[in-house]
Amino acid sequence: MSRAADPAAAGRAGADTPQRADPRPVLAVNAGSSSLKFGLYPATGPACFAGEASGLEPGGRPRWRLAGGPEQALDIEPQRTVGALPALGGEGPAVAAAAQAAGAAEGAGAAGAFDAALQRLQATVVDHAPQGLLAVAHRIVHGGAQGDGPQVLDDAALARLAALSPLAPLHQPHNLDGVRALRAAFPDVPQIGCFDTAFHAGQPEVERLLPLPPARTEAAGLRRYGFHGLSYAYLAGELAARSARWAGGRALLAHLGNGASLCAVHDGRSVASTMGFSALDGLMMGTRSGSLDAGVLLYLLAHGDDAASLERLLYRESGLKGVSGLSADMRVLHAAAAQGHAGAQRALALFARRLLREAGALTAVLGGLDLLAFTGGIGEHDAAVRAGLVEGLAFLGLRLDAQANRAATGDTVCRIDAADSRTEIWVVPTDEGRVAARQARALCAASGPDRPERS
Ligand SMILES: Nc1ncnc2c1ncn2[C@@H]1O[C@H](COP(=O)(O)OP(=O)(O)O)[C@@H](O)[C@H]1O
Numbered sequence: 001m002s003r004a005a006d007p008a009a010a011g012r013a014g015a016d017t018p019q020r021a022d023p024r025p026v027l028a029v030n031a032g033s034s035s036l037k038f039g040l041y042p043a044t045g046p047a048c049f050a051g052e053a054s055g056l057e058p059g060g061r062p063r064w065r066l067a068g069g070p071e072q073a074l075d076i077e078p079q080r081t082v083g084a085l086p087a088l089g090g091e092g093p094a095v096a097a098a099a100q101a102a103g104a105a106e107g108a109g110a111a112g113a114f115d116a117a118l119q120r121l122q123a124t125v126v127d128h129a130p131q132g133l134l135a136v137a138h139r140i141v142h143g144g145a146q147g148d149g150p151q152v153l154d155d156a157a158l159a160r161l162a163a164l165s166p167l168a169p170l171h172q173p174h175n176l177d178g179v180r181a182l183r184a185a186f187p188d189v190p191q192i193g194c195f196d197t198a199f200h201a202g203q204p205e206v207e208r209l210l211p212l213p214p215a216r217t218e219a220a221g222l223r224r225y226g227f228h229g230l231s232y233a234y235l236a237g238e239l240a241a242r243s244a245r246w247a248g249g250r251a252l253l254a255h256l257g258n259g260a261s262l263c264a265v266h267d268g269r270s271v272a273s274t275m276g277f278s279a280l281d282g283l284m285m286g287t288r289s290g291s292l293d294a295g296v297l298l299y300l301l302a303h304g305d306d307a308a309s310l311e312r313l314l315y316r317e318s319g320l321k322g323v324s325g326l327s328a329d330m331r332v333l334h335a336a337a338a339q340g341h342a343g344a345q346r347a348l349a350l351f352a353r354r355l356l357r358e359a360g361a362l363t364a365v366l367g368g369l370d371l372l373a374f375t376g377g378i379g380e381h382d383a384a385v386r387a388g389l390v391e392g393l394a395f396l397g398l399r400l401d402a403q404a405n406r407a408a409t410g411d412t413v414c415r416i417d418a419a420d421s422r423t424e425i426w427v428v429p430t431d432e433g434r435v436a437a438r439q440a441r442a443l444c445a446a447s448g449p450d451r452p453e454r455s
Protein backbone atom coordinates (compact mmCIF):
# COMPACT_ATOMS: atom_id res chain seq x y z
CA MET A 1 0.00 0.00 0.00
CA SER A 2 1.44 3.37 -0.85
CA ARG A 3 -1.48 5.82 -1.00
CA ALA A 4 -4.17 7.19 1.26
CA ALA A 5 -7.72 6.09 0.46
CA ASP A 6 -8.50 9.61 -0.79
CA PRO A 7 -5.17 11.20 -1.61
CA ALA A 8 -6.68 14.49 -2.68
CA ALA A 9 -8.57 14.76 0.58
CA ALA A 10 -5.41 13.87 2.48
CA GLY A 11 -3.59 16.62 0.59
CA ARG A 12 -6.24 19.12 1.68
CA ALA A 13 -6.70 17.59 5.14
CA GLY A 14 -8.26 20.21 7.40
CA ALA A 15 -9.00 18.34 10.62
CA ASP A 16 -7.18 16.06 12.99
CA THR A 17 -8.12 12.40 13.17
CA PRO A 18 -11.02 12.03 15.62
CA GLN A 19 -11.77 9.40 18.26
CA ARG A 20 -10.31 5.87 18.42
CA ALA A 21 -7.10 7.07 16.82
CA ASP A 22 -3.88 5.18 17.53
CA PRO A 23 -2.59 6.89 20.70
CA ARG A 24 1.03 6.89 19.56
CA PRO A 25 2.29 10.25 18.34
CA VAL A 26 3.64 11.02 14.88
CA LEU A 27 7.03 12.68 14.57
CA ALA A 28 6.94 15.30 11.78
CA VAL A 29 10.26 16.29 10.27
CA ASN A 30 11.28 19.05 7.87
CA ALA A 31 14.93 18.49 6.97
CA GLY A 32 16.67 21.33 5.15
CA SER A 33 20.19 22.12 4.07
CA SER A 34 21.11 23.62 7.41
CA SER A 35 18.27 22.78 9.76
CA LEU A 36 16.14 19.97 11.07
CA LYS A 37 12.70 21.15 12.22
CA PHE A 38 10.55 18.68 14.08
CA GLY A 39 7.37 18.25 16.11
CA LEU A 40 5.76 15.38 17.96
CA TYR A 41 2.02 15.31 17.23
CA PRO A 42 -0.59 13.45 19.27
CA ALA A 43 -3.78 12.23 17.54
CA THR A 44 -5.38 15.67 17.86
CA GLY A 45 -4.17 19.18 18.46
CA PRO A 46 -0.83 20.89 18.15
CA ALA A 47 2.61 19.41 18.75
CA CYS A 48 3.36 18.32 22.31
CA PHE A 49 6.90 19.37 21.63
CA ALA A 50 8.50 21.02 18.65
CA GLY A 51 11.88 22.45 17.93
CA GLU A 52 14.70 22.95 15.54
CA ALA A 53 18.33 22.06 15.17
CA SER A 54 20.02 24.72 13.05
CA GLY A 55 23.50 25.64 11.85
CA LEU A 56 24.02 22.06 10.61
CA GLU A 57 25.72 23.06 7.36
CA PRO A 58 29.46 22.36 6.97
CA GLY A 59 31.30 24.95 9.01
CA GLY A 60 28.04 26.06 10.68
CA ARG A 61 27.42 26.69 14.37
CA PRO A 62 25.15 23.77 15.40
CA ARG A 63 22.36 24.87 17.71
CA TRP A 64 19.33 23.27 19.31
CA ARG A 65 16.12 24.86 20.49
CA LEU A 66 12.80 23.48 21.68
CA ALA A 67 9.78 25.77 21.18
CA GLY A 68 9.50 28.18 24.06
CA GLY A 69 12.98 27.30 25.33
CA PRO A 70 16.39 28.90 25.04
CA GLU A 71 18.77 28.21 22.17
CA GLN A 72 21.68 25.94 23.12
CA ALA A 73 24.88 24.92 21.41
CA LEU A 74 24.65 21.38 20.06
CA ASP A 75 27.58 19.27 21.23
CA ILE A 76 29.13 17.10 18.57
CA GLU A 77 30.67 13.81 19.62
CA PRO A 78 32.20 12.42 16.43
CA GLN A 79 32.40 8.77 17.56
CA ARG A 80 28.73 8.39 18.34
CA THR A 81 26.37 7.40 15.55
CA VAL A 82 22.63 7.39 15.20
CA GLY A 83 22.18 3.75 16.11
CA ALA A 84 24.16 4.02 19.35
CA LEU A 85 21.05 4.93 21.35
CA PRO A 86 18.46 2.24 22.11
CA ALA A 87 15.88 2.24 19.32
CA LEU A 88 12.32 3.13 20.23
CA GLY A 89 10.25 0.13 21.26
CA GLY A 90 13.24 -1.47 22.96
CA GLU A 91 14.44 -3.58 20.04
CA GLY A 92 17.88 -3.49 21.64
CA PRO A 93 21.39 -3.88 20.32
CA ALA A 94 20.53 -5.85 17.17
CA VAL A 95 18.35 -3.06 15.82
CA ALA A 96 20.82 -0.45 17.01
CA ALA A 97 23.58 -2.22 15.13
CA ALA A 98 21.41 -2.48 12.01
CA ALA A 99 20.57 1.19 12.27
CA GLN A 100 24.23 2.01 12.67
CA ALA A 101 25.08 -0.08 9.61
CA ALA A 102 22.24 1.47 7.61
CA GLY A 103 23.35 4.95 8.62
CA ALA A 104 26.91 4.20 7.61
CA ALA A 105 25.84 2.63 4.32
CA GLU A 106 23.55 5.49 3.41
CA GLY A 107 26.13 8.02 4.39
CA ALA A 108 24.43 11.32 3.66
CA GLY A 109 23.12 13.17 6.69
CA ALA A 110 24.42 10.60 9.18
CA ALA A 111 27.58 12.35 10.19
CA GLY A 112 28.78 15.35 12.16
CA ALA A 113 26.31 18.00 13.13
CA PHE A 114 23.32 16.29 11.51
CA ASP A 115 24.14 13.10 13.40
CA ALA A 116 24.39 15.04 16.66
CA ALA A 117 20.99 16.60 15.97
CA LEU A 118 19.50 13.16 15.37
CA GLN A 119 21.01 11.83 18.58
CA ARG A 120 19.42 14.67 20.48
CA LEU A 121 16.11 14.26 18.68
CA GLN A 122 16.06 10.53 19.29
CA ALA A 123 16.70 10.99 23.00
CA THR A 124 14.02 13.72 23.20
CA VAL A 125 11.50 11.49 21.43
CA VAL A 126 12.26 8.60 23.81
CA ASP A 127 11.55 10.96 26.72
CA HIS A 128 8.30 12.34 25.26
CA ALA A 129 6.92 9.20 23.58
CA PRO A 130 7.78 6.21 25.75
CA GLN A 131 5.02 4.25 23.96
CA GLY A 132 6.85 4.63 20.62
CA LEU A 133 5.97 6.40 17.37
CA LEU A 134 3.14 5.62 14.96
CA ALA A 135 5.12 7.05 12.04
CA VAL A 136 7.66 9.63 11.00
CA ALA A 137 6.04 12.14 8.61
CA HIS A 138 8.48 13.94 6.31
CA ARG A 139 7.78 17.21 4.55
CA ILE A 140 9.03 16.49 1.02
CA VAL A 141 8.93 19.53 -1.22
CA HIS A 142 8.51 17.82 -4.59
CA GLY A 143 6.24 14.82 -5.09
CA GLY A 144 6.36 14.91 -8.89
CA ALA A 145 3.44 13.75 -11.02
CA GLN A 146 2.58 10.91 -8.60
CA GLY A 147 2.90 12.98 -5.45
CA ASP A 148 -0.79 13.69 -4.92
CA GLY A 149 -1.06 12.07 -1.48
CA PRO A 150 1.12 10.81 1.35
CA GLN A 151 3.26 7.80 0.50
CA VAL A 152 5.35 5.26 2.37
CA LEU A 153 8.97 6.04 1.61
CA ASP A 154 10.41 2.71 0.51
CA ASP A 155 13.52 2.37 -1.64
CA ALA A 156 11.55 2.73 -4.89
CA ALA A 157 9.83 5.91 -3.67
CA LEU A 158 13.16 7.38 -2.55
CA ALA A 159 14.70 6.66 -5.94
CA ARG A 160 11.77 8.31 -7.75
CA LEU A 161 11.91 11.36 -5.47
CA ALA A 162 15.69 11.67 -5.79
CA ALA A 163 15.24 12.07 -9.55
CA LEU A 164 13.25 15.26 -8.78
CA SER A 165 16.17 16.87 -6.91
CA PRO A 166 17.19 19.14 -9.80
CA LEU A 167 13.70 20.69 -9.64
CA ALA A 168 14.13 21.70 -6.00
CA PRO A 169 17.87 21.74 -5.30
CA LEU A 170 17.56 23.76 -2.09
CA HIS A 171 15.13 21.26 -0.59
CA GLN A 172 14.73 17.81 -2.11
CA PRO A 173 18.24 16.38 -1.52
CA HIS A 174 18.11 17.47 2.12
CA ASN A 175 14.54 16.23 2.59
CA LEU A 176 15.67 12.81 1.36
CA ASP A 177 18.83 12.83 3.48
CA GLY A 178 16.48 13.42 6.39
CA VAL A 179 14.40 10.38 5.44
CA ARG A 180 17.48 8.15 5.27
CA ALA A 181 18.76 9.43 8.59
CA LEU A 182 15.42 9.09 10.38
CA ARG A 183 14.99 5.62 8.92
CA ALA A 184 18.32 4.69 10.44
CA ALA A 185 17.39 6.31 13.75
CA PHE A 186 13.90 4.72 13.92
CA PRO A 187 14.20 1.56 11.83
CA ASP A 188 10.97 0.01 13.10
CA VAL A 189 8.75 2.99 12.30
CA PRO A 190 7.12 3.70 8.91
CA GLN A 191 8.59 6.74 7.15
CA ILE A 192 5.88 8.62 5.25
CA GLY A 193 6.38 11.35 2.67
CA CYS A 194 3.95 14.31 2.65
CA PHE A 195 4.32 16.52 -0.38
CA ASP A 196 4.22 20.29 -0.85
CA THR A 197 2.93 19.69 -4.36
CA ALA A 198 -0.11 17.59 -3.31
CA PHE A 199 -2.41 20.49 -2.39
CA HIS A 200 -2.20 21.75 -5.96
CA ALA A 201 -2.80 18.41 -7.70
CA GLY A 202 -6.36 19.33 -8.67
CA GLN A 203 -5.54 22.61 -10.41
CA PRO A 204 -7.12 23.05 -13.84
CA GLU A 205 -5.04 21.79 -16.75
CA VAL A 206 -4.44 25.29 -18.09
CA GLU A 207 -2.52 26.11 -14.89
CA ARG A 208 -0.32 23.05 -15.36
CA LEU A 209 0.71 23.90 -18.90
CA LEU A 210 3.86 25.67 -20.02
CA PRO A 211 3.69 27.76 -23.21
CA LEU A 212 6.12 25.45 -25.05
CA PRO A 213 5.48 22.86 -27.79
CA PRO A 214 3.88 19.73 -26.27
CA ALA A 215 6.54 17.63 -28.01
CA ARG A 216 9.10 19.27 -25.71
CA THR A 217 7.08 19.26 -22.49
CA GLU A 218 5.10 16.02 -22.38
CA ALA A 219 7.85 13.44 -22.76
CA ALA A 220 10.14 15.39 -20.42
CA GLY A 221 7.41 15.87 -17.78
CA LEU A 222 7.71 19.65 -17.96
CA ARG A 223 4.66 21.16 -16.27
CA ARG A 224 3.72 23.39 -13.37
CA TYR A 225 3.10 21.94 -9.90
CA GLY A 226 2.96 24.52 -7.08
CA PHE A 227 4.56 24.25 -3.61
CA HIS A 228 4.04 25.17 0.07
CA GLY A 229 1.04 22.84 -0.07
CA LEU A 230 1.29 21.61 3.52
CA SER A 231 1.19 25.21 4.69
CA TYR A 232 -1.77 26.04 2.45
CA ALA A 233 -3.60 22.93 3.64
CA TYR A 234 -3.09 24.11 7.21
CA LEU A 235 -4.47 27.57 6.40
CA ALA A 236 -7.41 25.98 4.61
CA GLY A 237 -8.33 24.09 7.78
CA GLU A 238 -7.95 27.13 10.04
CA LEU A 239 -9.90 29.45 7.75
CA ALA A 240 -12.66 26.94 7.08
CA ALA A 241 -13.22 26.77 10.83
CA ARG A 242 -13.36 30.57 11.23
CA SER A 243 -14.59 32.32 8.11
CA ALA A 244 -18.07 32.08 6.64
CA ARG A 245 -16.60 33.32 3.35
CA TRP A 246 -14.17 30.42 2.95
CA ALA A 247 -16.68 27.86 1.65
CA GLY A 248 -17.49 28.85 -1.92
CA GLY A 249 -15.24 31.90 -1.61
CA ARG A 250 -12.26 33.27 -3.52
CA ALA A 251 -9.15 33.39 -1.34
CA LEU A 252 -5.59 34.51 -1.88
CA LEU A 253 -3.14 32.78 0.49
CA ALA A 254 0.33 34.30 0.84
CA HIS A 255 3.09 32.07 2.24
CA LEU A 256 5.91 34.58 2.68
CA GLY A 257 8.96 33.00 4.30
CA ASN A 258 12.44 32.21 3.09
CA GLY A 259 10.65 30.66 0.15
CA ALA A 260 7.57 32.62 -0.87
CA SER A 261 4.52 31.90 -2.98
CA LEU A 262 0.87 32.81 -3.42
CA CYS A 263 -1.97 30.39 -3.91
CA ALA A 264 -5.39 31.20 -5.36
CA VAL A 265 -8.05 29.07 -3.69
CA HIS A 266 -11.66 28.78 -4.82
CA ASP A 267 -14.11 26.90 -2.62
CA GLY A 268 -11.26 25.35 -0.66
CA ARG A 269 -9.32 24.10 -3.69
CA SER A 270 -6.07 25.39 -5.16
CA VAL A 271 -6.77 26.80 -8.61
CA ALA A 272 -3.47 28.59 -9.30
CA SER A 273 -0.14 29.33 -7.65
CA THR A 274 2.87 31.50 -8.33
CA MET A 275 5.37 28.64 -8.00
CA GLY A 276 5.38 26.26 -10.94
CA PHE A 277 7.70 23.58 -12.30
CA SER A 278 10.20 24.40 -9.59
CA ALA A 279 10.22 26.37 -6.35
CA LEU A 280 11.98 29.17 -8.24
CA ASP A 281 8.98 30.71 -9.99
CA GLY A 282 6.83 33.64 -8.94
CA LEU A 283 7.63 35.93 -6.03
CA MET A 284 11.06 37.26 -5.19
CA MET A 285 12.35 35.31 -2.16
CA GLY A 286 15.12 35.32 0.43
CA THR A 287 17.83 34.12 -1.94
CA ARG A 288 15.79 33.07 -5.02
CA SER A 289 14.99 35.40 -7.88
CA GLY A 290 11.42 34.29 -8.53
CA SER A 291 10.10 34.84 -12.07
CA LEU A 292 12.75 36.01 -14.47
CA ASP A 293 12.58 36.91 -18.15
CA ALA A 294 13.97 33.79 -19.89
CA GLY A 295 15.85 36.16 -22.18
CA VAL A 296 18.08 37.06 -19.26
CA LEU A 297 19.03 33.40 -18.87
CA LEU A 298 19.78 33.07 -22.58
CA TYR A 299 21.94 36.15 -22.43
CA LEU A 300 23.86 34.90 -19.39
CA LEU A 301 24.35 31.47 -20.98
CA ALA A 302 25.76 33.11 -24.09
CA HIS A 303 28.13 35.21 -21.99
CA GLY A 304 29.97 32.75 -19.80
CA ASP A 305 27.47 31.22 -17.40
CA ASP A 306 26.60 27.54 -17.40
CA ALA A 307 23.83 25.52 -15.74
CA ALA A 308 25.70 25.22 -12.44
CA SER A 309 26.54 28.92 -12.18
CA LEU A 310 22.98 29.88 -13.10
CA GLU A 311 21.58 27.50 -10.48
CA ARG A 312 23.79 29.12 -7.87
CA LEU A 313 22.82 32.61 -9.00
CA LEU A 314 19.08 32.01 -9.19
CA TYR A 315 18.61 29.87 -6.07
CA ARG A 316 21.26 31.16 -3.66
CA GLU A 317 22.56 34.56 -4.68
CA SER A 318 19.47 36.48 -5.79
CA GLY A 319 16.26 37.66 -4.17
CA LEU A 320 16.41 39.86 -1.07
CA LYS A 321 20.00 38.86 -0.40
CA GLY A 322 21.26 39.46 -3.91
CA VAL A 323 19.42 42.71 -4.57
CA SER A 324 20.28 44.23 -1.19
CA GLY A 325 23.85 42.92 -1.18
CA LEU A 326 23.22 42.59 2.54
CA SER A 327 20.88 39.89 3.85
CA ALA A 328 17.98 37.57 3.06
CA ASP A 329 16.37 38.47 6.38
CA MET A 330 13.56 41.03 6.29
CA ARG A 331 14.35 42.19 9.83
CA VAL A 332 17.89 43.13 8.83
CA LEU A 333 16.64 44.82 5.67
CA HIS A 334 14.03 46.95 7.43
CA ALA A 335 16.62 48.10 9.96
CA ALA A 336 19.18 48.89 7.26
CA ALA A 337 16.64 50.64 5.02
CA ALA A 338 15.65 52.85 7.94
CA GLN A 339 19.35 53.83 8.22
CA GLY A 340 19.37 54.76 4.52
CA HIS A 341 20.96 51.60 3.05
CA ALA A 342 20.13 51.93 -0.66
CA GLY A 343 20.44 48.20 -1.42
CA ALA A 344 18.04 47.30 1.39
CA GLN A 345 15.57 49.95 0.22
CA ARG A 346 15.75 48.60 -3.34
CA ALA A 347 15.25 45.00 -2.21
CA LEU A 348 12.22 45.91 -0.08
CA ALA A 349 10.68 47.90 -2.91
CA LEU A 350 11.19 45.10 -5.44
CA PHE A 351 9.84 42.46 -3.04
CA ALA A 352 6.70 44.56 -2.51
CA ARG A 353 6.24 45.24 -6.21
CA ARG A 354 6.58 41.58 -7.19
CA LEU A 355 4.14 40.63 -4.46
CA LEU A 356 1.57 43.14 -5.71
CA ARG A 357 1.95 42.09 -9.36
CA GLU A 358 1.51 38.40 -8.59
CA ALA A 359 -1.37 39.10 -6.19
CA GLY A 360 -3.11 41.07 -8.93
CA ALA A 361 -2.62 38.24 -11.42
CA LEU A 362 -4.06 35.58 -9.10
CA THR A 363 -6.94 37.85 -8.09
CA ALA A 364 -7.80 38.17 -11.78
CA VAL A 365 -7.71 34.37 -12.13
CA LEU A 366 -10.14 34.16 -9.20
CA GLY A 367 -12.35 36.92 -10.61
CA GLY A 368 -12.26 38.87 -7.34
CA LEU A 369 -11.34 38.38 -3.73
CA ASP A 370 -13.32 37.42 -0.62
CA LEU A 371 -10.40 36.65 1.66
CA LEU A 372 -6.67 37.34 1.90
CA ALA A 373 -4.46 35.47 4.39
CA PHE A 374 -0.80 35.83 5.31
CA THR A 375 1.56 33.21 6.71
CA GLY A 376 5.28 32.25 6.78
CA GLY A 377 8.00 34.10 8.71
CA ILE A 378 7.40 37.37 6.83
CA GLY A 379 3.64 37.00 6.44
CA GLU A 380 3.18 36.28 10.14
CA HIS A 381 5.50 38.96 11.51
CA ASP A 382 5.98 41.77 9.04
CA ALA A 383 3.19 44.32 9.44
CA ALA A 384 4.82 46.67 6.90
CA VAL A 385 4.85 44.06 4.11
CA ARG A 386 1.20 43.19 4.84
CA ALA A 387 0.20 46.85 4.85
CA GLY A 388 2.03 47.45 1.57
CA LEU A 389 0.13 44.70 -0.22
CA VAL A 390 -3.25 45.73 1.18
CA GLU A 391 -2.63 49.36 0.15
CA GLY A 392 -1.77 48.17 -3.35
CA LEU A 393 -5.03 46.23 -3.52
CA ALA A 394 -7.11 49.06 -2.05
CA PHE A 395 -8.75 49.56 -5.47
CA LEU A 396 -10.50 46.22 -4.82
CA GLY A 397 -11.96 47.50 -1.55
CA LEU A 398 -9.43 45.98 0.84
CA ARG A 399 -9.02 47.98 4.07
CA LEU A 400 -6.69 47.16 6.92
CA ASP A 401 -7.29 47.73 10.62
CA ALA A 402 -3.88 49.33 11.24
CA GLN A 403 -3.88 48.59 14.95
CA ALA A 404 -4.89 44.93 14.48
CA ASN A 405 -2.22 44.62 11.80
CA ARG A 406 0.48 45.95 14.11
CA ALA A 407 -0.71 43.69 16.92
CA ALA A 408 -0.60 40.51 14.78
CA THR A 409 2.74 38.91 15.60
CA GLY A 410 2.21 35.33 14.46
CA ASP A 411 1.31 33.89 17.87
CA THR A 412 -2.34 33.24 17.08
CA VAL A 413 -4.76 33.46 14.19
CA CYS A 414 -5.85 37.13 13.84
CA ARG A 415 -8.30 38.96 11.63
CA ILE A 416 -6.87 42.32 10.59
CA ASP A 417 -9.36 43.88 8.13
CA ALA A 418 -11.21 47.10 8.95
CA ALA A 419 -14.98 47.18 9.39
CA ASP A 420 -15.47 48.72 5.93
CA SER A 421 -13.21 46.22 4.10
CA ARG A 422 -14.86 44.28 1.28
CA THR A 423 -12.39 41.44 1.82
CA GLU A 424 -11.54 39.58 5.01
CA ILE A 425 -7.83 39.74 5.86
CA TRP A 426 -6.20 37.20 8.17
CA VAL A 427 -2.83 36.35 9.66
CA VAL A 428 -2.51 32.59 10.29
CA PRO A 429 0.64 31.12 11.87
CA THR A 430 1.28 28.02 9.81
CA ASP A 431 2.04 24.51 11.04
CA GLU A 432 3.27 22.36 8.17
CA GLY A 433 4.29 19.61 10.60
CA ARG A 434 0.75 19.26 11.88
CA VAL A 435 -0.58 18.69 8.36
CA ALA A 436 2.18 16.18 7.61
CA ALA A 437 1.42 14.34 10.87
CA ARG A 438 -2.30 14.34 10.04
CA GLN A 439 -1.67 12.95 6.57
CA ALA A 440 0.65 10.24 7.89
CA ARG A 441 -1.92 9.26 10.53
CA ALA A 442 -4.63 9.09 7.86
CA LEU A 443 -2.42 6.84 5.74
CA CYS A 444 -1.77 4.55 8.72
CA ALA A 445 -5.50 4.46 9.56
CA ALA A 446 -6.42 3.72 5.93
CA SER A 447 -4.13 0.70 5.99
CA GLY A 448 -6.26 -0.80 8.80
CA PRO A 449 -4.87 -2.67 11.77
CA ASP A 450 -1.79 -3.55 9.71
CA ARG A 451 0.42 -0.51 9.63
CA PRO A 452 1.93 0.52 6.34
CA GLU A 453 4.82 -1.77 5.63
CA ARG A 454 8.10 -0.34 6.82
CA SER A 455 10.32 1.24 4.24
N1 LIG B 1 9.84 39.57 13.13
C1 LIG B 1 10.04 39.45 11.81
N2 LIG B 1 9.83 40.52 11.01
C2 LIG B 1 10.03 40.41 9.67
N3 LIG B 1 10.44 39.30 9.06
C3 LIG B 1 10.65 38.23 9.81
C4 LIG B 1 10.47 38.24 11.22
N4 LIG B 1 10.76 36.99 11.68
C5 LIG B 1 11.12 36.26 10.60
N5 LIG B 1 11.05 37.00 9.49
C6 LIG B 1 11.37 36.60 8.10
O1 LIG B 1 10.98 35.26 7.92
C7 LIG B 1 12.02 34.56 7.23
C8 LIG B 1 11.97 33.10 7.55
O2 LIG B 1 10.70 32.61 7.24
P1 LIG B 1 10.31 31.10 7.57
O3 LIG B 1 8.91 30.90 7.08
O4 LIG B 1 10.56 30.83 9.01
O5 LIG B 1 11.34 30.38 6.64
P2 LIG B 1 11.63 28.87 6.32
O6 LIG B 1 11.26 28.75 4.88
O7 LIG B 1 13.08 28.69 6.59
O8 LIG B 1 10.71 28.03 7.18
C9 LIG B 1 13.28 35.25 7.70
O9 LIG B 1 14.32 35.10 6.79
C10 LIG B 1 12.83 36.69 7.80
O10 LIG B 1 12.97 37.31 6.54
Ligand SMILES: CC(=O)OP(=O)(O)O
Residues within 6 Å of the ligand: 141, 171, 196, 227, 228, 257, 258, 259, 260, 279
Ligand atom coordinates in the same frame (compact mmCIF):
# COMPACT_ATOMS: atom_id res chain seq x y z
C1 LIG C 1 8.97 25.33 -1.37
C2 LIG C 1 9.74 26.29 -0.56
O1 LIG C 1 10.17 27.30 -1.05
O2 LIG C 1 9.91 25.97 0.74
P1 LIG C 1 10.60 26.89 1.86
O3 LIG C 1 9.75 28.10 2.02
O4 LIG C 1 10.58 26.03 3.10
O5 LIG C 1 11.97 27.23 1.39
Ligand SMILES: [Mg+2]
Residues within 6 Å of the ligand: 257, 258, 259
Ligand atom coordinates in the same frame (compact mmCIF):
# COMPACT_ATOMS: atom_id res chain seq x y z
MG1 LIG D 1 9.37 27.26 5.05
